[in-house]
Amino acid sequence: QVQLVESGGGLVQAGGSLRLSCAASRRTFMMRAMAWFRQAPGKEREFVAAINWSGSVTRYADSVKGRFTISVDNANNTMYLQMNSLKPEDTAVYYCAAGHTVAPLQATFGSWGQGTQVTVSS
Numbered sequence: 529q530v531q532l533v534e535s536g537g538g539l540v541q542a543g544g545s546l547r548l549s550c551a552a553s554r555r556t557f558m559m560r561a562m563a564w565f566r567q568a569p570g571k572e573r574e575f576v577a578a579i580n581w582s583g584s585v586t587r588y589a590d591s592v593k594g595r596f597t598i599s600v601d602n603a604n605n606t607m608y609l610q611m612n613s614l615k616p617e618d619t620a621v622y623y624c625a626a627g628h629t630v631a632p633l634q635a636t637f638g639s640w641g642q643g644t645q646v647t648v649s650s
Contacts, residue, residue: 530554530639532624537644540614544648548609550624550641555581555605561630562600562607563637566620573623575632577609585630614648621645
């Protein structure tokens with residue numbers, strides 16, 4: 529079982545930046561992609577961004593394109609999400625996930641972290 533631990537969440541004003549990290553305890557053969565999802569209060573969990581371990585393939589939700597950047601550090605089994613120009617609607621619990629394909633589908637990700645809260649004030 530792969531353990532994923534997120535960090536870096538917090539409270540920030542609109543227009544500010546945060547960097548989330550997700551550390552994986554190990555990598556498996558099937559763990560070819562990593563992703564960030566988020567869940568706002570009263571809403572369903574939604575896709576944010578995904579990446580493969582070489583960093584050559586990335587995918588973003590339209591709502592974050594141009595503002596968020598996903599990246600990986602292979603040597604340390606760590607994924608990052610740099611979030612700039614944050615908006616109040618970005619407020620959510622952010623979850624990292626490990627799976628086998630770079631796709632905006634929760635079902636393709638079998639391992640999940642506990643989540644980190646991001647709150648953007650207006």
